[in-house]
Amino acid sequence: MNMTEISNLLTPLNLEQSLGKINELYGKDAVFTTSFGLEDQAITHAIFKNNYSIRVVTLDTGRLFRETYELHRLTLDKYGKQIETYFPNASDLEPFLLKNGPDSFYASIEQRKECCHIRKVIPLDRALKSAKIWITGIRKEQSGTRGDMPKVELDVAKDIIKVHPILDWTWEDTWTYVRENHIPYNSLHDKGYPSIGCAPCTRTIEPGEDFRAGRWWWENENTKECGLHWVDGKLTPKKEMKA
Structure with missing residues (x-):
């Protein structure tokens, strides 16, 4: 199927219908990436409950919250399914730490993005190497930069739908959805963390703050992204979705 056909097929479907159709068409060639946030837990539940062949993958940056690791264990215990875990390459991370130290991401946006690139983007590229479909837990409401995203798009940098x-x-x-289905979730959500990433880079948010205000809060940039969903410095725009 080409890009347009896939978009026309999946766009009107709900969560479980979308995953069911993806499973039917692609099976293990589809990858869902989870960081164990609330959205990701909902999608993980739908995949595991229906025994879909879609691969569930997570990126362990080495700097996650203790609560995130606890949720990883609870999720494995509940569903009895595999979650593939990808780590940063030592050959990339060790020279970076030797040169810059463990917390250089506070020093500049450039060093923070390099840290994210090493700990997230490179491992993600390995996880998606043989995949044909990449499923995410992105919601429009999470930030203003995601407001015009289509449900199905082409990531031109990774050449994947x-x-x-x-x-x-x-x-x-x-x-x-999480409560109705008794899905385990990160206890940090009950403590003011709607968006949860690496522990040194995430804080609670105050009432009225943007959903992602707690991510890299020391930076002045309006866009709070780690690079997983960026192409040439910006989120994959709708116009880049090609047949």
Whole structure:
């Protein structure tokens, strides 16, 4: 199927319908990447509950919260399914730390993005190496830069089709699905962390703050992204979706 056909097929479908169709068409050639956030737990549940062949993958940066590791264990215990874990390459990380130290991401945006690149982007490239479809937990409501994203798009940098099956869900929609299905979630969500990444780079948010205000809060940039969903310095735009 070409890009347009896939988009036309998946765009009107809900979460479980989208995943079911992806599983039917691609099976193990589809990869879902989870960071164990609330959105990701909802999608993981839908994949595991239906015994889909879609691979579930996570990136362990080495700097995650203790609570995130606890949730990883709880998720394995509940579903009895495999979650593939990818780590940074020692050959990339060790020279970076030797030169810059463990917390250089506070020093400049450039060093923070390099840290994210080593700990997330390079491992992600390995995880997606043989994949044909990349499923994410992105929601439009998470930030203003995601407001015009399509449900199905082409990541031109990685040359892979991306599907965001809960793109139009609200935060309340996500909580409703998690609670109704008794899905384990990160206890940090109950402590003011709506968006959870690496421990040194995530703080709680105050009432009225942007959903991702707690990520890299010391930076003045309006866009808070780690690089996983960026092409040439910006989020993959809708216009780049090609047949």
